[in-house]
Amino acid sequence: MQHGDIFHPDFKPSPYWWEAYRPLPGDLIAVPKVARVAIIGGGYAGLSAALELSKQGVDAVVFERGALGEGASTRNGGAVSGGVNIGKSFSGRTVAVDPERAGRMLSDGFDAFALVERLIAEEGIDCFWQKRGRFQGAWTPAHFAFQQSRLAALNDAAQSGAYMVPREEQRTEIASDYYYGGMVVERSASLHPALYYKGLLDACRRRGIAVCAKAAVEQIAHGGAGWRLTTSRGAIEAGDVIIATNGYTGTLTPRLRRRVVPIASHIIATEELSVDLAACLVPKGRTLSDTKRVLCYYRMSPDGRRMVFGGRARFTQADPLLCARVLYDYMIQRFPQLKGVRITHGWTGNTAFTLDALPHMGEDEGLHYALGCNGSGIAMMTYLGYQTARKIARAANYACAFDGPDFPDHPLYSGNPWFLPLIGSYYRLRDRLDRVLA
Numbered sequence: 233m234q235h236g237d238i239f240h241p242d243f244k245p246s247p248y249w250w251e252a253y254r255p256l257p258g259d260l261i262a263v264p265k266v267a268r269v270a271i272i273g274g275g276y277a278g279l280s281a282a283l284e285l286s287k288q289g290v291d292a293v294v295f296e297r298g299a300l301g302e303g304a305s306t307r308n309g310g311a312v313s314g315g316v317n318i319g320k321s322f323s324g325r326t327v328a329v330d331p332e333r334a335g336r337m338l339s340d341g342f343d344a345f346a347l348v349e350r351l352i353a354e355e356g357i358d359c360f361w362q363k364r365g366r367f368q369g370a371w372t373p374a375h376f377a378f379q380q381s382r383l384a385a386l387n388d389a390a391q392s393g394a395y396m397v398p399r400e401e402q403r404t405e406i407a408s409d410y411y412y413g414g415m416v417v418e419r420s421a422s423l424h425p426a427l428y429y430k431g432l433l434d435a436c437r438r439r440g441i442a443v444c445a446k447a448a449v450e451q452i453a454h455g456g457a458g459w460r461l462t463t464s465r466g467a468i469e470a471g472d473v474i475i476a477t478n479g480y481t482g483t484l485t486p487r488l489r490r491r492v493v494p495i496a497s498h499i500i501a502t503e504e505l506s507v508d509l510a511a512c513l514v515p516k517g518r519t520l521s522d523t524k525r526v527l528c529y530y531r532m533s534p535d536g537r538r539m540v541f542g543g544r545a546r547f548t549q550a551d552p553l554l555c556a557r558v559l560y561d562y563m564i565q566r567f568p569q570l571k572g573v574r575i576t577h578g579w580t581g582n583t584a585f586t587l588d589a590l591p592h593m594g595e596d597e598g599l600h601y602a603l604g605c606n607g608s609g610i611a612m613m614t615y616l617g618y619q620t621a622r623k624i625a626r627a628a629n630y631a632c633a634f635d636g637p638d639f640p641d642h643p644l645y646s647g648n649p650w651f652l653p654l655i656g657s658y659y660r661l662r663d664r665l666d667r668v669l670a
């Protein structure tokens with residue numbers, strides 16, 4: 233099969249999820265003159281912060297540069313876990329985390345997962361929430377052993393329901409022999425990311441929260457009751473400001489931009505598969521990922537008919553057709569039985585990695601921030617928005633484990649991740665070597 237044939241005639245270079253909810257500016261709400269809190273970034277973090285502030289009786293306005301949901305929050309894979317990858321930075325460097333704090337982080341991860349589940353129930357969000365667990369395939373026997381070494385921490389602090397599946401039993405999880413066994417985490421789920429987003433947006437609207445689309449914040453300065461923000465559609469004064477721009481953090485906040493590395497991730501969706509083929513690929517309907525440095529993550533679509541397959545085809549934004557071809561090859565390596573199936577959608581979005589691989593909330597020169605999903609932020613960014621809101625409303629009765637002044641930067645990083653293609657090539661080489669030497 234030629235690569236040209238992998239594209240369905242109706243191929244769209246946009247998210248499959250947008251068939252159900254497409255980010256739109258909607259009727260543009262006028263920018264209010266004053267608010268108690270101004271939130272910059274209208275993704276999960278921004279909306280969940282606004283929602284919690286409203287529940288606490290604090291009025292907030294959300295500013296979104298593009299259409300509502302245009303960032304990562306309607307583009308992701310929809311795999312929900314509360315897991316935090318403590319101790320390994322994106323550059324592979326090991327980062328020391330005090331064991332007591334690491335335990336609190338895992339426990340907050342547990343709470344993050346519970347928060348998503350609660351919001352979906354409380355707000356009646358119809359987003360195909362399915363609690364069927366996750367399988368993480370081990371790329372080498374050493375990776376399998378490493379996964380095994382993490383079980384106790386995952387189960388003790390985060391009650392993850394994690395257990396190992398040896399290679400001989402792997403086909404109970406995935407119709408593939410690609411891995412050396414792997415780990416199941418029962419306390420994981422999947423959802424339709426754009427419908428979850430729409431549900432949060434609807435909840436904000438029901439509460440009368442102003443969510444201003446096409447309102448890029450261009451300047452933040454001290455003034456009025458605290459801050460004066462200039463947006464592309466007017467100015468506002470606010471007592472507090474929350475930065476919730478994650479992988480789209482730009483020159484507006486240069487100090488924060490130096491602390492997050494925007495890394496692109498790419499996804500394809502296949503055409504509908506035959507019923508028999510669709511039913512056998514992922515027998516338990518789990519979400520899947522692997523332990524490779526250049527990892528892939530995948531799942532069946534909510535209706536169980538399509539493979540939705542993501543990964544770091546490139547580490548930066550790149551031509552969707554090129555990335556789709558790379559992802560297609562990765563998919564066929566895992567599922568040779570999908571050869572010949574065509575792709576209907578291919579898209580890309582930005583995640584935000586931090587230099588210590590940890591999500592962060594806190595205050596920088598008086599600005600609140602919730603940033604750094606490190607690739608996995610449906611639960612975590614919803615949670616950090618919520619926790620930031622509770623902190624501002626003085627409703628938090630304990631400090632979130634991700635709140636603190638230690639948000640590392642690097643003297644050689646100014647916010648331009650020019651080095652990512654080099655890291656991508658290096659990681660691919662390391663992945664190959666790991667397998668050859670296994």
Ligand SMILES: Cc1cc2nc3c(=O)[nH]c(=O)nc-3n(C[C@H](O)[C@H](O)[C@H](O)COP(=O)(O)OP(=O)(O)OC[C@H]3O[C@@H](n4cnc5c(N)ncnc54)[C@H](O)[C@@H]3O)c2cc1C
Binds near residue numbers: 298
């Ligand atoms: C392809 C892909 C796959 C992923 N898969 C998963 C997954 O399976 N599971 C998981 O848990 N996580 C996944 N993630 C990560 C997850 O999507 C993110 O962590 C989450 O959506 C981040 O939410 P957020 O609100 O922090 O940021 P975003 O949703 O990215 O929103 C930030 C917003 O800030 C806006 N903004 C920036 N600057 C300004 C400004 N000056 N003024 C106004 N607005 C501004 C941007 O336009 C953007 O809309 C994935 C991400 C991608 C890209």
